Amino acid sequence: LKNILRNGDRTVHGQLLDHGVGLEEAIKKAVELSGWYEKRRLYASLKGPVRRGIGIAVFYHGNSIGAEGADYSSASVIIQRDGSIIFRTGLTDMGQGAVQGLINILAEVLGVPPHYIKVELADTSATPDAGPTVASRSTAMGGNATLVAAYKLRxxxxxxxxxxxxxxxxxxxxxxxxxxxxxxDPSHTITWRELVEQAFWKGVPLQEFGYYRAPPAEWDEETGTGAPYFTYTFGAIVSDVEVDLETGVVRVKEATTVYDIGRVVNKTGAELHAIGGYIQGMGYALMEDLYYDSEGRLLNTNLSTYHIPTALDTPEKFNVYFVEAGYYRAPFGAKGLGEPSIVAIAPSIANAVANALRSREANKLVSKHPLTPDYVYGIIKKTGVKP
Known part of the structure; x- marks a missing residue:
């Protein structure tokens, strides 16, 4: 823990981290949930053709487009006469649950259940330009735009x-x-629908537009210094693997993912996204590769030869946890989990394989990916690892 980033530290680029940095807590929680110390002791004494290893990797990843250009987002909210709410955003939900997070933010501000809200997704003729669904920006940028519109209405x-x-x-x-x-006086009430009805009768407008622009990012191309992003997601990943010394096959038995994403605004979506990100990262670490012939033509052009994880390849156990070190410029302190969910998976698996092989020479060779059975078996033979 001596060299990790904490509040008040500067990054390698010289940026001052003046807001929530939950990396230390994430590492400690990942170690606890994975049984790190007990397994390191146990696995070091195992013998036989199947070895076990455990490895950790930590990371931080920027939210928003950053220094690449101006980043902005927008959203619109319309409360209808029957009390239902139309929420329009140009951000696209590809299954990660980001839009549900925006719905929850809107519902929290207005004081309504999320099911009151109907979403109208990206449509250039109706939804405002919210910028692209990239750069792990949907929650921080889209959430802030949603807040602007919601607070005006509230x-x-x-x-x-x-x-x-x-x-x-x-x-x-x-x-x-x-x-x-x-x-x-909580005993004296009116209904939400009555309140909205009165707004229509009294001419109170119930449509609003929200716009948010990210704080300016500073970056010097020549020196590689500055503040490329206004906030960061932090995390620690622990992979527990099994390595067959006779075949080179690596299987991930247990995965532990701990992320500092600030306030979690869609817990179920975040948990599932963390699991999905791990599985995708596992494919990158162990299976996915491109093969070309002598003429430069791609040989593995479909999923029968370009291998990705299936349900049978997934770890037997997932431990998912979130550290909520919030950021004052983000909606309720929330940060993004889009790309961060895949960043540290491969190095954590590589470190676990190195731990299983218990060879200093093998430590150097596992940095190449993917760690296919052929490649791992070659490492075993080259380094003389014995059962």
Whole structure:
């Protein structure tokens, strides 16, 4: 832990990390959940043709487009007369659960259950430009744009509700849809739908647009210094593997992923994304490769020869945990998990294979990927690893 990044440290590029850095907590939690110390002792004494090894890798990864260009996002929110809400975003959900996170952010601000909200996804004729779904930016950028629109609407709703209920001030209004009441008199209520209906009758506009621009990023191409991203996701990955010394086959038996993504705004989506990212990273580490003939033509052109993990290849056990070291410029302190979920998987597996082989020479050779059975068997033979 001596050399890891902490709050108040500077990165290799010279950027001051003046906000939540949960790397130390992530490492400690990954070590705890994986049984690191016990397994290191146990695996060192194992003999026979099948070895076990455990390895760790840590990382940090930027959120947003960063110094590559101006980054911005936008969203629009429309509350309809029946109390339902239309949420429009140009961000695309490819299964990672990012849009559900935006829905949860909107629901939290307005005080309504998420099922009140209907999403209209990317449509150039209707949804505002939110920028691309890249760079692990959907939560931080899209979430902030959603907050801008949501807070504008909430301010109007609080003012109207205070006048209808006789609250001391708009700040005393509590919206827990379907109930709306004053903080000091929860027995006197109106319904969410009644509040919205009154807004229509009184001409209170219930449509809003939110726009957010990322803080400017500073980067010097010549010196390689600056602040390329305004916030970072941190993490620690532990892989527990089995290596067959007679075939070179590597199997991941248990995976532990701990990420600092600030406030988790969609826990189920984040957990599943962490698992999916690990499996994809495992494919990169152990299977996926490109083969060409002497003329430069690709030989493995389909999934019968370009291998990716299947359900039978996945680890028997996953441990997933999140550290919530928030960032003050992100929505409720939330940060992204898009690309970070794959970043440290391959090195953690490589370190675990090196630990299983227990050879100083093997440590140098496992840095090449993928660690296919042929390649690992070659390492075993070259370094003289014996059962």
């Amino acid at each position: 301010k109007r709703l609080d003012q109207l509700a205070a006048s209808l209920l006789g609250c001391k001030s708009p700040e005393e209004v509590v919206i827990e849809a379907p109930k709306v009441y004053c903080r000091d």
